[in-house]
Amino acid sequence: MDRSTLSSSARADLVELGRRLYDRxxxxxxxxxxxxxxxxxxxxxxxxxxxxxxxxxxxEVGAVLTRRLRDQDVHQVVGYGFGAxxxxxSVLSGPESDAFKGGLIRDERxxxxxxxxxxxxxxxxxxxxxLDDIINSGRSASRALHLLRREGLEVVGLLxxxxxxxxxxxxxxxxxxxxxxxxxxxxxxxxxSSGSDSA
Numbered sequence: 001m002d003r004s005t006l007s008s009s010a011r012a013d014l015v016e017l018g019r020r021l022y023d024r025x026x027x028x029x030x031x032x033x034x035x036x037x038x039x040x041x042x043x044x045x046x047x048x049x050x051x052x053x054x055x056x057x058x059x060e061v062g063a064v065l066t067r068r069l070r071d072q073d074v075h076q077v078v079g080y081g082f083g084a085x086x087x088x089x090s091v092l093s094g095p096e097s098d099a100f101k102g103g104l105i106r107d108e109r110x111x112x113x114x115x116x117x118x119x120x121x122x123x124x125x126x127x128x129x130x131l132d133d134i135i136n137s138g139r140s141a142s143r144a145l146h147l148l149r150r151e152g153l154e155v156v157g158l159l160x161x162x163x164x165x166x167x168x169x170x171x172x173x174x175x176x177x178x179x180x181x182x183x184x185x186x187x188x189x190x191x192x193s194s195g196s197d198s199a
Contacts, residue, residue, distance in 0.1 A: 017060060018184030021161060024051035048133035048161055052086035061161070061183075062090030068159055068181055069100070069129060076128040077159075078103040078118060080144035083133030087161070091131070103128070105144055117151055127156040134162045135182065138169030145176055162186055 025046040027034055036042050051057045065087065069077065077100065079088040088102040103120030110116055122128060128148065132141050141158050148155050158173050163182035170180045 014064065014183065017057070017064065018161075021048065021051050021057060021061070022046070022184065022186070024054070024057070046134060046162060048083050049086065052090070052133070058086065058090050059094065061087070062092075062094030064183060065091050065131070065159060066094040066096060066100070070096070072129065072157060072179070074127055074129045074156060075099050076101045076103070076122055076126050077131050078105055078120070078122065078128050078144075078148065078153075078155075079131045080105040080147070081132070081140060084131050087131040087133065105147055117147060118153070122153065124152055127154045129157045129159050130155055130178075132158060132160045134164065135160045135169040135173065135180065136164045136167045138167075138172035141169065141173050142176065145173070145178070157181065 025048045026044060027047055028044050029041060034042055034045050052061065065077075069075065069091065077088050077091050079085050079102075085104060088104065091097070091100055092102045101121050101123065103118045103122040106117050106119065108117070130141060130144055130148070132144075135141060135158065145155055145158075155178060157179040158181070160180075160182045161184065163170055163180070163185045165185050165187040173180050
């Protein structure tokens with residue numbers, strides 16, 4: 001989405017929504033023991049499941065994501081991981097929800113039943129947008145992208161709540177041929193002990 005086309009009030013509303021999400025998702029070391037994947041203490045992290053599963057911001061975020069998808073003329077969304085699942089649901093419950101289809105990506109194909117890797121009514125003939133809560137290194141999104149491509153799906157973009165601009169994630173995904181859009185770009189890093197929690 002080209003944010004330069006937004007009116008000043010619409011841009012202010014978007015920034016205010018991003019800040020409310022950020023404030024609700026921010027967990028600091030002073031408040032709770034938090035660690036990186038190696039078990040080392042970190043100073044802070046964003047856990048977007050807190051605001052997205054509370055319901056207070058769920059519909060509002062869904063409306064914004066729906067507008068962004070409509071601007072890109074894409075009507076299918078898929079999510080990979082616990083941080084993305086509420087985003088898929090918020091789009092499917094938002095305005096014009098009947099125009100959208102959603103899917104959830106498994107780590108591995110289910111060995112029984114329908115044996116699917118992507119659950120949901122996704123049409124393989126139509127493009128999809130990958131939803132994720134945060135883009136940091138881009139490794140998680142890249143893994144999801146490769147799983148979707150292996151299933152023969154055309155992935156055209158990545159839409160996230162937050163983009164950690166100090167990391168290489170956006171470039172990694174753009175190098176895969178996708179557009180990347182985020183509700184809020186975060187460009188302030190509190191040392192090297194930051195993270196995201198979307199697992």
